[in-house]
Amino acid sequence: MILDIRKLSVTLSRHKVLDDISLDIAAGEVIGLLGPNGAGKSTLMRAAAQLQDYDGTIVVEGRNAASLSANAMARLIAYLPQTRTIGWRITVRDLVGLGRLPFRSYGTSLNQGDREAIDMALRLTDTTHLADRIASELSGGEQARVLTARAVAQTTPLLVADEPASGLDPAHQILLMQALRRLATQKRAVLVSLHDLTLAARWCDRIVLLDQGRLAAQGRPAEILTRERLASVYGIQTHIEQTESGLILSPTGLVER
Numbered sequence: 095m096i097l098d099i100r101k102l103s104v105t106l107s108r109h110k111v112l113d114d115i116s117l118d119i120a121a122g123e124v125i126g127l128l129g130p131n132g133a134g135k136s137t138l139m140r141a142a143a144q145l146q147d148y149d150g151t152i153v154v155e156g157r158n159a160a161s162l163s164a165n166a167m168a169r170l171i172a173y174l175p176q177t178r179t180i181g182w183r184i185t186v187r188d189l190v191g192l193g194r195l196p197f198r199s200y201g202t203s204l205n206q207g208d209r210e211a212i213d214m215a216l217r218l219t220d221t222t223h224l225a226d227r228i229a230s231e232l233s234g235g236e237q238a239r240v241l242t243a244r245a246v247a248q249t250t251p252l253l254v255a256d257e258p259a260s261g262l263d264p265a266h267q268i269l270l271m272q273a274l275r276r277l278a279t280q281k282r283a284v285l286v287s288l289h290d291l292t293l294a295a296r297w298c299d300r301i302v303l304l305d306q307g308r309l310a311a312q313g314r315p316a317e318i319l320t321r322e323r324l325a326s327v328y329g330i331q332t333h334i335e336q337t338e339s340g341l342i343l344s345p346t347g348l349v350e351r
């Protein structure tokens with residue numbers, strides 16, 4: 095098991111933001127973390143990356159995450175936060191290269207393995223042609239892809255990505271999901287939060303659905319993303335169609351409450 099979360103609870107300003115969440119992620123899996131705004135997705139991801147205090151246990155690759163050093167954690171989990179604005183003048187290649195820091199001793203230069211990881215991350219995110227540009231001068235979607243590349247370059251067993259598809263054009267959304275699928279191999283896995291139901295249904299092995307800090311359901315996309323459940327969790331009416339390329343889910347309106 096790559097990630098094992100047991101009885102995770104988080105309380106912020108006396109408000110229980112996550113309540114008794116248990117889930118595990120095996121090697122090879124892409125897990126889609128879904129739920130309405132405020133459901134607790136970012137909080138769960140931040141807790142998994144040890145950026146958030148919590149109650150419960152989080153085990154990464156058999157090791158209790160709470161007892162790991164920051165550097166050891168950075169070799170196990172790459173975390174892509176939701177906010178993705180680049181505030182400094184740095185080239186794209188140098189920024190993506192920051193993903194290699196956990197593997198380098200202070201003051202040493204990039205080795206062949208580092209350069210290969212950076213090139214792979216640039217390729218997977220379709221940012222190779224941007225490598226020599228100043229990252230802060232890129233468009234919003236380009237900056238988002240570059241920051242995804244930085245996390246990919248970390249080559250960790252687990253990638254935790256908070257809404258990496260937001261702001262991307264449709265082609266780059268598909269490229270991103272293909273890249274996440276490619277990253278999930280026998281040794282690696284991905285936890286990704288998404289608001290696009292079709293992307294989640296088509297590209298994720300499993301959906302974990304949060305609702306008001308609780309685990310509403312988890313399982314295969316077709317089992318979880320049903321009209322009834324989407325109505326009760328998101329308050330939407332949804333047109334669902336099974337096509338040759340997979341499930342398509344289009345929200346068509348709001349449920350009258």
Ligand SMILES: Nc1ncnc2c1ncn2[C@@H]1O[C@H](COP(=O)(O)OP(=O)(O)OP(=O)(O)O)[C@@H](O)[C@H]1O
Pocket residue numbers: 106107109111129130131132133134135136137138176
């Ligand atoms: N510091 C804080 N103090 C109090 N409540 C907080 C704090 N940070 C977050 N929250 C609350 O925790 C809940 C979960 O927030 P979180 O960001 O995890 O949701 P989310 O599912 O990622 O939402 P979104 O889809 O909007 O990104 C929200 O109700 C939010 O208002």
